[in-house]
Amino acid sequence: MPITVVGSIAYDTVRTPFGERERMLGGAAVHFALAASFFDEVHVVGPVGEDFGEAELELMRGMGIDVSAVERVSPGKTFFWEGEYGWDLNSRETLDTQLGVFEGFAPKLSEASRCSDVLFLANIQPDLQLEVRAQLPAARFTALDSMNLWIDIARDSLVKAIQSVDCVILNDAELRQLTRKPNLIAAAQELFSWGPPGPRVVVAKQGEYGAALITREGFFALPAYPLESVIDPTGAGDTFAGGFVGYLAAHPGQELSEELLRAAMAHGTALASFNVQEFGTDRVVRLNAAEITQRVTDLQQMTSFSGAPFRSRKP
């Protein structure tokens, strides 16, 4: 099923203990779209400024992504983010954020992007998420991401946006903050209570620890793919979301079964692991399907165990 993603298209300047790169192609919609493009047709909706290069658009087109709804705003500058990571990559400091054309962003969906069956609302102001959601009333699967800023300053809107989608993909700290519940299971239960219909799938992104999936029926958790060297975690969460949502989009005949969702988690996890191995989008644009499948198979091997009962010394 075709996928529409609405979110930021950015230039990122990133410093990690392993090097520094300036003005790389980035942004949530870009990372999502690149990952999802392995699975299905992707339409990107988002603004860029007059400084945005043709090469970057061509890179996305080369990945089979429809960029016709990427809106070039003039005069204006492309969203810019600069950040620096600590030695173990678990902490990062934002050094500069220039919203540029993202500041007055009012998503304009093209005819094609309005016809998608699958919608991913990347982290943007929740009223805009609601507005976009309303333009795809017949979408068969909808998901959103958000951030602590919107929980702080636009919680009511965010709650409404969440009530309008099937799936919420957030960091676990954000899930706690949003629901005011101290643990993941309680937080997910809280989100389920925001229906009907409300979300029926909650994905908690846990950074280096992987991700957890909570539905009304079950719980599933998957570690991050273990890597001896992580170069740049920027965009890992959006890349995960692209793999996860992309896999679901590519299996339209199936209900949102626990089995399907778990396989989607594995594909998201595999995609994210490639993303962090090089700066920016470098690794994902060179990826092939066999490499993705190999990591999914590896993950399966790394998480399986046999739980034979033991002979206890006690009754």
Next chain:
Amino acid sequence: MPITVVGSIAYDTVRTPFGERERMLGGAAVHFALAASFFDEVHVVGPVGEDFGEAELELMRGMGIDVSAVERVSPGKTFFWEGEYGWDLNSRETLDTQLGVFEGFAPKLSEASRCSDVLFLANIQPDLQLEVRAQLPAARFTALDSMNLWIDIARDSLVKAIQSVDCVILNDAELRQLTRKPNLIAAAQELFSWGPPGPRVVVAKQGEYGAALITREGFFALPAYPLESVIDPTGAGDTFAGGFVGYLAAHPGQELSEELLRAAMAHGTALASFNVQEFGTDRVVRLNAAEITQRVTDLQQMTSFSGAPFRSRKP
């Protein structure tokens, strides 16, 4: 195979968002021993003061634990710890620590505790760990825990202690600090390079995210058992270690295979999940084997997925 554990026996006063309890039986050796007692014979070595109650010894005896090497030091007070947890239980503040008889602790092994095949050196000063290790030269499986304090002030001794055991069980932040490697896989590789013989199994405790197992041959990770309500995390790590080491001790015929180690991880995880559901040792002392096996089976279900290859849109 019989197990000897050397470590703290304590009284804990714990405040969590769900209540407060004073002077509960605690300490690393106690939590470890209670968990391991489901699997095999356990000998506890550690000091208590004149304030230590007969009821506490009787509780351990009632679990089938040998407490004859629990040394009562007089005059002196039992190790005391007081702490308070934050709202999501991921942060805690130590309000009071009184080492008491633990300050001058020189482990005295009984004849029985010296004959164990399995040795767990809970978190004590690493020179003491080395001393105890030397008293069980023929032990077939040895493991240790430690803490940031010893990495800070006794790193050389801790390195020697680690070189003398088969298995290291540490928090992942401690593994990073100890090895000065920014990620888990690199940290484990560093520990493996400290041989020969040196450790061949590294377990990274990850709190609410579960635990990871790294050997020269493979990687395995298991989430914590999901709970809607966690009451008191104190002792979860030692309870995990007790389940993990206990399971290995109960399977003496098998080599330390990846399969055996993974099953041990699952049993440690199950034990830890019970520990945190009530204050102190309350839940674990009421536990039975069927409950443990049920959680291991649940964990297996919660981590399994099918990784069928997908039809990619790209080569």
